[in-house]
Amino acid sequence: MDTPALAQRLAQRFPEVLEARGEVTITVEADELAQALLHLRDEPDLSFRFLSDVTCTDWPGLDPRYWLAYHLLSTEHRQRVRVKVGLPPEPDPPRVASAVPLFPTANWLEREVFDFYGVVFEGHPDLRRIEMPEDWVGHPLRKDHPLAGVNTQYKGAFIPPPDRRGL
């Protein structure tokens, strides 16, 4: 099954399928996400059994503000597909169902998205920060978080922003 055929096959089940630059993207609603992932994983002619990445982008001022992207791979059929979910700016933090029951590897990937964007995955077994220190405040990859000019959160030191460092 080549990429256009895959897009056609997926269009039977999902209303929004986009094929661009040789990549197939499905857009689903937040409450349909678990169903969609289950369908993609368990249908024999799809069998996307490998979750290679969960990531997120932040678009402040827009609705939906957060776009979650699940990258799936089928080693049997040599195909990839991306599932996108838009999350509104309110409520903050945004909430979505966890994919850990379907893909164990989503555990760390979702923790990373939670750490950097503050998206809460409901049903995640162990939703803690993964990269930043556990007592860190804020979600650094949100666009309204500053690049620098933050407290080091260690013994009261402060990192000045680059233009105020006198280098």
Next chain:
Amino acid sequence: MPVQRLPGTRLGGTDGPGVDEEQEARRGVLLTTLGRAVAWARKNSMWPATFGLACCAIEMMATGAADYDLSRWGMEIFRASPRQADLMIVAGRVSQKMGPVLRRIYDQMPEPKWVISMGVCASTGGMFNNYGLIQGVDTIVPVDIYVPGCPPRPEMLMYGILRLHAKVQREARIK
């Protein structure tokens, strides 16, 4: 009070009593202060603690391996335990999460101890001027030598180490 020379003081020769300093010196005995002797010993038996963090750690490993051979200065034993080390080479970027760990390991090292900040990330944060990294390891621990470069070549690290040796020799006091 002027130093009084006592004639016939035994200085460790084997010729029995009655050997004075002049004669000892002619036989090739080195006279120095205790402080200098201690500094010389410290300089020549420095044991680094492994603190490899990123790209610089790979260059630090290369420095210790056969081609560059850090053992020429008696430093090939990278100690796993900070209790046995007196030099910390901070090789690489120090994240906010690593900062407290780094300080704890520094505190665990016995005095006297020295720190080399290897690479620009450890020295100033370098190109990663962002929320994630501590902008200069000298905000956490006192640093003796900064080695620039991204990453520094093994030769540069060795030069930094030799400068540190010179510094240790100059300190020449017991602390």
Next chain:
Amino acid sequence: MEDLGLREETMIINMGPQHPSTHGVLRMVLALDGEYVVSCRPVIGYLHTGIEKNTEYRTWQQGVTFVTRADYLSPFFNETAYCLAVERLLGIEAPPRAQVIRVMVMELNRIASHLVWLATTGLELGAISMMLYGLREREEILRIFEMVTGLRLNHAYVRVGGLSMDLPDGAVDRVRAFLKLMPGRIHEYQELLSGSPIWRQRTVGIGSVSPEDMLALGVTGPMMRAAGVSWDLRKEEPYCGYETYDFEVPLREAGDCFARYEVRLEEMRQSLRIVEQCLDRLTPGPWVRTASAIPWSTSSTSWRSRWRP
């Protein structure tokens, strides 16, 4: 145990983040029952560098300088993956000479990366001579890299649309000399390690993972191929013209440490084959697309400059 009045209980040990055998900063909270590890909770993030946030403030071409430092043992792979992504967005392709050189430096990089793995694994298992041998051959590769790119690590050599510069004079001869040297050395490692009872006791049957678990946990690369799953992106989703090179994907069935060791050794041999084919294919030509082919403004193309909420 009960009769002796002993209680079975597990001991919690914190290993890392600064531990000589973690190589990179990883912390593991281990529950031990005697010498057996009952459970392990890894804690990562001690090397979080914020590369994503920095690249938001940079142009696309500058991004290469950041991603090359993401995995410092395989800089060329990071650079190429990033550049291929940007090139796909732009709808352009690097010229043929650049593609061949990319493949060549990537395969040399694969050997260097595997050598660090072999050297440090040897060090951990008590074969300290392996550490010296592995890093010795790696230096040979680093000298080639330094000649080609000017740096030993963190090259930023692969750029969007091609390469930052052409191969210098004498580079091809240098690579050919390395190709003569290396097969004997790989044979040496195998002679040294494969039959050694200590090495075998500490790798055979250790750490085996089944193919199903690999898929579920998102494991790829030599680890997956050591469990018998033939999945190599160079064959399955070829890029940079990998489909035109003649090489094999080594496979093992056992899925344990020893199988992974064998897969990696064999991969180094296959990489040498690919590098040799690259040298034969090098024809003169441009190594980067002209500036007009790369459709972005000269000022800034960062996210910030375009952003209109």
